[in-house]
Amino acid sequence: MKETVVIIGGGIAAIEAARQLLSLGYSPLIVERSNSLGGHVAQWHRLFPDMTPAQDLVRQMISSISQAEICLGTEVASLNRLKDGYSVVLSNGRNVVCRAVLIATGFDLFDARKKEEYGYGIYNQVMTNRDLEQWFNTGNDPRVRNPKSIGFVHCVGSRDLKAGNSQCSKVCCVTAIKQAIEMKERFPAAQIYCFYMDLRLFGKKYEDFYINAQKDFDIHFIRGRVSQVDETIDGGVVVKAEDTLSGKPLKVSLDLLVLMSGMVCNAGSASIAGMIRADVDTDGFLRSKDNVYNIVESNRPGIFFAGACTGTKTVPETISEARSAALSIHNYLKG
Amino acid sequence: MIYQGKQKIWADYQKEIPDDHWYYVRSCIRQNFFPGSEKMFTKITRDDLGLDMHENAHHTTCGGIAYHCDTIPQETVMTIVARQFALMTEAGYENYCCSCITSFGNYIETLESWHEFPELEARIREHLWKSCKREFNKPKYIAHTSDVIYKHRNEIAEKAKFRLVDKNTGEPLRGVEHIGCHYNKMFPSKGVGGAEYPYVLCGMIESWGGQVIDYPERRHCCGYGFRQYHIKANRGYSFANTHKKFESMEPYHPDFILTNCPGCPYFLDRWQYVTAETEGKTYGRNGCGIPVFTYEELASLVLGYDPWDIGLQMHQVAVEPFLDRIGIEYDPGAKYLGVNKKDLGRPSLPEHMVCF
Numbered sequence: 001m002k003e004t005v006v007i008i009g010g011g012i013a014a015i016e017a018a019r020q021l022l023s024l025g026y027s028p029l030i031v032e033r034s035n036s037l038g039g040h041v042a043q044w045h046r047l048f049p050d051m052t053p054a055q056d057l058v059r060q061m062i063s064s065i066s067q068a069e070i071c072l073g074t075e076v077a078s079l080n081r082l083k084d085g086y087s088v089v090l091s092n093g094r095n096v097v098c099r100a101v102l103i104a105t106g107f108d109l110f111d112a113r114k115k116e117e118y119g120y121g122i123y124n125q126v127m128t129n130r131d132l133e134q135w136f137n138t139g140n141d142p143r144v145r146n147p148k149s150i151g152f153v154h155c156v157g158s159r160d161l162k163a164g165n166s167q168c169s170k171v172c173c174v175t176a177i178k179q180a181i182e183m184k185e186r187f188p189a190a191q192i193y194c195f196y197m198d199l200r201l202f203g204k205k206y207e208d209f210y211i212n213a214q215k216d217f218d219i220h221f222i223r224g225r226v227s228q229v230d231e232t233i234d235g236g237v238v239v240k241a242e243d244t245l246s247g248k249p250l251k252v253s254l255d256l257l258v259l260m261s262g263m264v265c266n267a268g269s270a271s272i273a274g275m276i277r278a279d280v281d282t283d284g285f286l287r288s289k290d291n292v293y294n295i296v297e298s299n300r301p302g303i304f305f306a307g308a309c310t311g312t313k314t315v316p317e318t319i320s321e322a323r324s325a326a327l328s329i330h331n332y333l334k335g
Numbered sequence: 336m337i338y339q340g341k342q343k344i345w346a347d348y349q350k351e352i353p354d355d356h357w358y359y360v361r362s363c364i365r366q367n368f369f370p371g372s373e374k375m376f377t378k379i380t381r382d383d384l385g386l387d388m389h390e391n392a393h394h395t396t397c398g399g400i401a402y403h404c405d406t407i408p409q410e411t412v413m414t415i416v417a418r419q420f421a422l423m424t425e426a427g428y429e430n431y432c433c434s435c436i437t438s439f440g441n442y443i444e445t446l447e448s449w450h451e452f453p454e455l456e457a458r459i460r461e462h463l464w465k466s467c468k469r470e471f472n473k474p475k476y477i478a479h480t481s482d483v484i485y486k487h488r489n490e491i492a493e494k495a496k497f498r499l500v501d502k503n504t505g506e507p508l509r510g511v512e513h514i515g516c517h518y519n520k521m522f523p524s525k526g527v528g529g530a531e532y533p534y535v536l537c538g539m540i541e542s543w544g545g546q547v548i549d550y551p552e553r554r555h556c557c558g559y560g561f562r563q564y565h566i567k568a569n570r571g572y573s574f575a576n577t578h579k580k581f582e583s584m585e586p587y588h589p590d591f592i593l594t595n596c597p598g599c600p601y602f603l604d605r606w607q608y609v610t611a612e613t614e615g616k617t618y619g620r621n622g623c624g625i626p627v628f629t630y631e632e633l634a635s636l637v638l639g640y641d642p643w644d645i646g647l648q649m650h651q652v653a654v655e656p657f658l659d660r661i662g663i664e665y666d667p668g669a670k671y672l673g674v675n676k677k678d679l680g681r682p683s684l685p686e687h688m689v690c691f
Contacts, residue, residue, distance in 0.1 A: 113343070116530070116531035116532065122336065122337055123337070228554065230550075230554075231551070233550075
């Protein structure tokens, strides 16, 4: 009989780890609290830098784990250390005993309402990056009505001590560029502005993406944080910022403002960590054994991590980490 | 505008305001600008609401104006504040309420500084003892007087003789609120409703029958701003700030402006005259300005006090059209009569703004 490995979470890290564990001869059990697999990526439209359809990727990944056992709409009620393993009690009453548990609980998107000055949830024409991705997917959002001017605010809830998050979310800069290009393709007459602190475009083709946005799509990049957003009498918004390159304050009227909400630790991660006394880092994400050589390992034997539960990650990083975690689990179980 | 979104933020920024037993301190400048406001605050709280509102003649400036003009060391300001607290302690009170927004910010900043740096508090206690031989307890609660009126706004509404409603149309009058910067921009959690969407004045307008309207420069400074008025070589910067606000609110056609700061009603009122005289432009109906009220004045009006007893003749912008729309009666001939019918004289009328 194949040995069971419990995977907590149902995003792309969990799916990829399950796929690898299946190929290594184990029986992965995915425990996902929502009613579907794929996590945040399943809600996205296209992925940078090649504009890969996100749902195609997720579908392809899910199809590769048909042999895995999946418990949707299920949470971990308790996780207890045994002599040489763990007892995992699920919210459906099932008790699973296993020697290894993979935590792949991912991240939460920063609640943009906390940045009150940007007016999300207050002004009609303010939306988040996730809202825009949903509009790309469904074409259904009353806020998107042939906008003539669109703004993107980078670093919403990221690198922001006032919001309690010092970490960079890594993906917002390039996501903003991606979304700006997608909007320009749909609304060629629109003026599009990106308000940024600095651009962190470290990944393959990211810089090319940025240059194309300026050269081919005429997207304006303004270095300066938005200080205030207000609603105009015609229902649009007016944005105040400082262009720190020219050293001048500016005010722009926009039909649509998109806030690039960053990644914060998943609220459920800390609760699971608390069940087994795994460490939580100062940024709220789970703490790896070390951040260079053993990112997928915890300070508890048999507890492994994959994906954004330990910090902000891109999709390729998450997938690589999931493969690494599966291999580490295999090595651990092999003894 | 998503009203429910604002309601959520308002729910997050509620503060505890005690029911009664207040040690009340006045503002340095309000009694010169709009002298009826503080008088009406004590009258309403004591006579209409039955509150214990204690005053002490030995109270002085809090040092806030000098502090925000960068002309006084902070430790001196804190020692002045410590003396005010000593007077409160000696009077046997622990709930402190101040009429001035800058004082409110000053007191909160002082207490927060002492909380973060206890050695600073110890030093100030030493300064106070050396200079005055006084000791003090820190207030249990600090409120601005607008907080107190906010807390009792529904009680005032129950006792009101008038509502902020156009008597001819039945439509609510449209008010814009302007919060003093030092009320909530320094410490958002200390103000009712927070810094971005403050509720303290909105709550009063809504309770008394009016409609709050938003406009893009709602959060902008009234134009006082201390340094930009007292320190700069001319008043142009101050005026430019106020002008920006009026240009922004103009398309929304507000019927009145409600304020809770000593400087704001003064600057929003007086600079309308300057705009009218320099540009020939007025922002109210029929060549008038937009009347600017303090919350005490507005509370007094809805409670049915005589407009001239509450000092509305001290306003540059005529208030009569506003009174007429609500149906508040007044004697035009008594506008410039003081105590015992003493003739106060009549001011000359502006050329471009309709006044009476």
